Amino acid sequence: MNVLGNYIENFSKMNKIPVAILGATGIVGQRYVKLLSNHPWFEIKEVAASEKSAGKTYGEVMKSRWKLGGNIPKEVSNLVVKECSPTLESKLVFSALDASIAGGIEENFAKEGYIVISNARNHRLDEDVPLLIPEVNPESLALIDVQRRKRGYKGFIITHPNCSTTELCLALKPINDKFRLKKILVTTMQSLSGAGYPGVPSLDIIDNIIPFISLEEEKIEQETLKIFGNLENGKINRANIQVSATCNRVFVSEGHLESVSIETGEKPTIDELIGCLDDFDPLRKLNLPSYAKPIVVMKEEDRPQPRLDRNLGNGMSVAVGRIRNCNVLDYKFLVLGNNTIRGGAGGAILIAELLKVKGYL
Amino acid sequence: MNVLGNYIENFSKMNKIPVAILGATGIVGQRYVKLLSNHPWFEIKEVAASEKSAGKTYGEVMKSRWKLGGNIPKEVSNLVVKECSPTLESKLVFSALDASIAGGIEENFAKEGYIVISNARNHRLDEDVPLLIPEVNPESLALIDVQRRKRGYKGFIITHPNCSTTELCLALKPINDKFRLKKILVTTMQSLSGAGYPGVPSLDIIDNIIPFISLEEEKIEQETLKIFGNLENGKINRANIQVSATCNRVFVSEGHLESVSIETGEKPTIDELIGCLDDFDPLRKLNLPSYAKPIVVMKEEDRPQPRLDRNLGNGMSVAVGRIRNCNVLDYKFLVLGNNTIRGGAGGAILIAELLKVKGYL
């Protein structure tokens, strides 16, 4: 690289927004590290984790725990891991903490003025906390003011929905907008990475399916109603939709596949239904770096498939395929999304990007 | 074994009903061989397959094609494979033929006086052919007379439903009897053995799900209506139920798992629903050798699982678990069945056993 190149790079670095990752050592934490390591707007300034890891460099801590292939980005590898207390320099904080501890820690940060974007379930259903998918319910950002007022926070908390909820709501958003959803019945086939690390023991899943994921069905059924709810007087009224979910764990490393049947208020033709999915591109004009066309409609009779389609749009697009009539409800189809990117770190980074263009950072 | 033992064995053999297996070299054919090799009523007298295999002993042909573990039963191994033409000695014939050729061959056999029990799809929806699960619709045996009369057959054809249909209908039978089914919505996660051999290439399924199985959804949707239909004047009126199926192939060797939601005419409590499943034991008194209580209700929160539960009742019982309310229809649950036993060879052998006690053999 020549002198000019160096100059541009340094300059742009100087102007990047410093961010911290809480719970940087877990599976979602690692995804944050990977996705943010070359981000044009953000720069990983701090990584934080449990006391056990604090004080060592991220590289040391992750020596046998880095699961994403390739190498740990060098700048991050050399960072000394900090504890998860609100004394960090970065004001923008991504929380990939485990739900067993996330609740209180995130509150502490928000209280002290930090902007917390969380993947944990703890605050998702709080009345005054946005449960946000940028392409689906950006209007819920209005809850930030409510939250600050009510809680006296200097900062605030925004939550990102559960992975399987995210891809479902993304696929259903244009349908709900145009044809009013009344019923959603979904059976998921979810990947191993959704359970974190060490997660599912190999002896449990070899030659097998586990037809149960703790709390997952409740998350889908409840979060969907909040996400599609409507905001009135600083409050979200739950959507009037019936949602029923069955969740299974299967032997796939990444990518959740969902078999979905829906009933709508209006009755579109199948071409109208496909058309509204195909046309959906709500944030194109904002030029957010992580944004990709949210829905890719597949026409092949045997797609989407996790291994082949989980990285569409750099993992930010969901694939919808096999759209056809349902003999019980109106239509049925399959949805596939990348659970650690779209349903995890990538979705949260997109929230941060939205916050930036909306002037919150 | 002493002289008396030998005598008893020979005597009982002398009195066993000789049977032939058409398509004995495929996956379902192998299951027949294994299940029939120690059957108290039937004895494998002949195995038949394609011209390529005919003339060699079954043992030779199967040398690198036997997929079930253990050894090929010695008596069968020594049999010389015959061609699939109606010149066999055994009058009872199990057809595990591929659908591409099964139709005509089965007709030829029935014409010539053979009793054909078939796992192929070809004649399942024929008006005058029973589509039979012994515990579910034994009354459909009445179609045999219709068939003979209409077609001038000396023998007859009985078909066994598709594997995923079989386990679904078994689990739903007592519910339909008591509470009248109106809607069935099912998403299946089906095992590799369901695709036969060589079947699914490993490169297609590693770290993956294939959300499409050719014709499978149609089979479930159509066969279910015939199975639950009612017989009137030698004709089956399709049941008035809405059935919608989505079928997926997953990385499991054996056992199809199905996520099912139902709506019923009557509205049972959940205990009434569980009770009727638990009580279902329709053929107990017939003492059929392959009969097992058809439904095992599981109470654990994470069952049934294919690897743990696919051999309940020697593979003849289906497991029903996670019975709970459905926010869209009335109830939902998971059903697991062994596709090569209950949904294949075992189910067909049970038909033969029923034919025997009913005096058809």
Add this chain to the structure above:
Amino acid sequence: MNVLGNYIENFSKMNKIPVAILGATGIVGQRYVKLLSNHPWFEIKEVAASEKSAGKTYGEVMKSRWKLGGNIPKEVSNLVVKECSPTLESKLVFSALDASIAGGIEENFAKEGYIVISNARNHRLDEDVPLLIPEVNPESLALIDVQRRKRGYKGFIITHPNCSTTELCLALKPINDKFRLKKILVTTMQSLSGAGYPGVPSLDIIDNIIPFISLEEEKIEQETLKIFGNLENGKINRANIQVSATCNRVFVSEGHLESVSIETGEKPTIDELIGCLDDFDPLRKLNLPSYAKPIVVMKEEDRPQPRLDRNLGNGMSVAVGRIRNCNVLDYKFLVLGNNTIRGGAGGAILIAELLKVKGYL
């Protein structure tokens, strides 16, 4: 069962030797439960585990931890789990304890008069402790007296070798006897159950091999020398063999496959080599209930395979296949053994059976 049958069953139960299982909740512990539940000589009288489990019934504790399929044998399910302290009633004790705690606990039991048969690595290399495979080095029972004298134990400890060592030494025993082993070079492909439960995280092994198993190579290299060593004056001189091992973890549920090359002092023809493996049947006359011909020689070009061959001889036989010349050493072949049966609980039960016929119980 009639009155006479009941009488015989009760009588034989009355005369069974009561045994206890230490560490009964782990994977090897479960194998003990399964293998001993219908044993003609032994009866599970007590199950012991960590403090956490003690006081509850085995059935309760194992509710979501039973990994072997089928049901927990009822008599065992109802037993109240005890702690692992030497106050048990059964004088014969099988230890499936984790190496982190097995050492001291086993010593305590032996001191107090218990006969301890252990699968843990702790005492395997102790000078005065037999490292015993009944078919290979039964003469090492002579160390029992040495051990008692030296340690002042009222009971004694016998150890069972590591799973991958066991199958290797079984396959090599007749070769060493006849042709004197000089060099052994082995690369293993070991199954997931060898790592216990929860063991290997599924995310680590999906679409992958882990070419490292902690301490496993050392175990094979050292234990083999003791097992093939010769006993002189109450001491085992290590065998003069060069052993080199490389150990890999692969995605298989059960059964360790080993690729072995050997050099021998005498130079047999390949037929002599195969012959000595085929003829090996050393304990036939003792009529031990768990005994099976230890070696099954396979002639097919693509065997042994874990899924097809891991249950030969009820899991007590090892399969040896693809015996052929080696361009570097003399001969090479593949060995497959069931790690939880032959290499775990089954092998230890065979030791107990040998102790009984030798008058130690």
Add this chain to the structure above:
Amino acid sequence: MNVLGNYIENFSKMNKIPVAILGATGIVGQRYVKLLSNHPWFEIKEVAASEKSAGKTYGEVMKSRWKLGGNIPKEVSNLVVKECSPTLESKLVFSALDASIAGGIEENFAKEGYIVISNARNHRLDEDVPLLIPEVNPESLALIDVQRRKRGYKGFIITHPNCSTTELCLALKPINDKFRLKKILVTTMQSLSGAGYPGVPSLDIIDNIIPFISLEEEKIEQETLKIFGNLENGKINRANIQVSATCNRVFVSEGHLESVSIETGEKPTIDELIGCLDDFDPLRKLNLPSYAKPIVVMKEEDRPQPRLDRNLGNGMSVAVGRIRNCNVLDYKFLVLGNNTIRGGAGGAILIAELLKVKGYL
């Protein structure tokens, strides 16, 4: 892209060397398509395959056969598939043909003046055909003249070794140069993609290992001797090395892992051994586009692993790990290589790049 950019792109395209791929529809053929689609020196001008495919566009033919994820490069998708006869426009031809037909077709092309770089085994051991790994035996290009003279070819054939041989020889090359190899003993654990498509049936490999790959052991044992042989008077004398191979198929999608033990003439310290592997970088100065440092030495105790390390150097580097003393030979270690890139299409493209800089194109 601006006008200047367009100009540069068009200009560079105009100057790219047109190439054809024979057998473009198979697994290795697809790899060629992917690797060549943005190659700076070559441009896919033609794809050829069997008669069945000829006449349709590559996109049509590959609709449900493209196995590499992502999309088929558009320029290639639109090409009409041709037959494999020597009437192609491109003079440089990559052959990914099946061995059952490759031999004669490749000869026809060479006769007519084409330069054929082949992945098929047919001509690998021919006296006058280079068996070439650019980093290992570039001197074997001298055989081209011998071949042309002897056969009267206007073009010529160069073969690329078998995938598992390639990675083995790459890892051993610097060791042989410095310390003279005497013995090589290798056990491979090979991935599913090595068997092509459809290749290994999933029912054969689930929960299993297949300890046999047809002809693979012979290929490793024979090709290695030619590759390390020395060229004298237009003839390659086989190397004086003892090579013994055992080959297994495991459930991994891509990447062959090999457990290797070696004995050398000179006796390096382990640091000298590691040093010579680390330093190996023979073609650095040629600036070949596909070249990457051929060997990456890994220090972690549990590496290399297929899923984590198969894409080092864009799939062109092999990873060597766990280098340690061997109790039987001198040293042992594990080698991992990408079989479809380094051991397939990528290796052959590197040959073409070498041909270009050496003036053969």
